[in-house]
Amino acid sequence: MIFTRTPLSGAVLVDLERHEDERGFFARSWCQREFRAAGLSDRLVQASLSFTRRRGTLRGLHYQGPPHEEDKLVRCTHGAIWDVIVDLRPASATYLRHYALELRADSGRALFVPTGCAHGFQTLEDETQVFYQMSAFYAPDAGRGIRWNDPRFRIPWPIPDPILHPRDAAYPDYRSLA
Numbered sequence: 755m756i757f758t759r760t761p762l763s764g765a766v767l768v769d770l771e772r773h774e775d776e777r778g779f780f781a782r783s784w785c786q787r788e789f790r791a792a793g794l795s796d797r798l799v800q801a802s803l804s805f806t807r808r809r810g811t812l813r814g815l816h817y818q819g820p821p822h823e824e825d826k827l828v829r830c831t832h833g834a835i836w837d838v839i840v841d842l843r844p845a846s847a848t849y850l851r852h853y854a855l856e857l858r859a860d861s862g863r864a865l866f867v868p869t870g871c872a873h874g875f876q877t878l879e880d881e882t883q884v885f886y887q888m889s890a891f892y893a894p895d896a897g898r899g900i901r902w903n904d905p906r907f908r909i910p911w912p913i914p915d916p917i918l919h920p921r922d923a924a925y926p927d928y929r930s931l932a
Contacts (some may be wrong), residue, residue: 762851767864770783799888801887803883804883808854822896826886829864830882834878836876836877836911837875874902901928904928
């Protein structure tokens with residue numbers, strides 16, 4: 755794997771190191787030793803899959819509150835997403851900044867989302883699938899969110915008027931949580 759730091763503290767792009775031949779390619783997508791050597795969490799306890807039928811659907815911005823905070827490794831396995839993380843760690847040098855990029859199934863690229871960051875994505879294609887690996891078990895009572903279009907973050911979502919779940923539409927602005 756190839757690890758590339760992003761402008762957001764602790765967030766890392768994880769690219770596949772492909773071994774190709776006439777049949778296609780083989781690549782390792784996660785390795786405890788390699789993650790540890792890169793200074794990333796090597797404890798993954800749960801994996802989840804998200805399937806979204808329609809382009810323009812927005813999921814997020816989600817995170818888990820204490821004591822259930824989690825690192826995430828996010829990879830689009832079918833279709834494409836505009837993936838966004840927001841740094842909610844007051845002690846971080848990049849506090850309240852966001853980082854966004856397109857993740858496509860054909861690239862195999864993943865984004866490591868550090869503990870203390872909110873995460874969300876907007877689908878860029880119909881029938882998009884996203885695979886998550888997390889460092890903590892899902893705790894429904896610890897589930898939190900902030901409004902996807904909070905003006906404080908100025909996130910450039912690519913598709914206006916997204917399709918939203920009522921829960922995501924009702925999340926508050928971050929200032930009301932701080």
